[in-house]
Amino acid sequence: MNESIYLARARLMKALSHPARLRIVDQLASGERCLCELQPLFEQDKSTLSRHISALRQVGIVSERREGARIYLRLATPCILQIFDCLNGVLQAEAKRTAQWLEPEMAE
């Protein structure tokens, strides 16, 4: 029906379609973090990290709070974490189906 709803959803999904960004969100699930705290966890350059954060900010997934030179990030909509649960559910379902494909061969 309404095309814009799919666009809005896709924008959100795209922001979450990169391992680094998923990791950032995962970290923020434990509480506020600034870029400099996140950086040691990643191999990428800090500028790259900054851009990933920017992508999350642009779609409203994270918001920020300045404290001196640091900018502390937090999840703007903690319900975003439910998506992770959904993802896990799907991945587990897939794993289960894959196992069913493999078992019969194992039996031979």
Place this chain on the structure above:
Amino acid sequence: MNESIYLARARLMKALSHPARLRIVDQLASGERCLCELQPLFEQDKSTLSRHISALRQVGIVSERREGARIYLRLATPCILQIFDCLNGVLQAEAKRTAQWLEPEMAE
């Protein structure tokens, strides 16, 4: 921690990060469809549609059943639909926050 989990999740998210693919999933939520049935709903070429479908198949979101020349698609893990609910939740939360930013200006 484990990098591969973020990769797996990102792969799944990426498959859902395009309006056309979200639309396909939405259609399949109502039941089986073949490409030729989906095509009228989209402006893109059938080959493009086929590739979108292929992307969904590759990550295990949809599976298929051949019936003559037609290949009927269905959601392999219907729990994928929960992700849509999550997305809506996030989008609504954002809309609410945006409204709060706008209201004060409206009052002046």
Place this chain on the structure above:
DNA sequence: GCATTATTGTGCAATAATGCTACATTGCGT
């Protein structure tokens, strides 16, 4: 053989990811 349905090959334009560098902002110490 022929029509219907779906996939694949190819090329092109647009987008995204990355690192390096330079720059801005802030707070601290002197």
Place this chain on the structure above:
DNA sequence: ACGCAATGTAGCATTATTGCACAATAATGC
């Protein structure tokens, strides 16, 4: 106040990926 270190962002070039259409190629049933 000044310089300096720490923190984050922006510009740029490079490379990789994605989305797309058109055409060619399968696969199926009649």
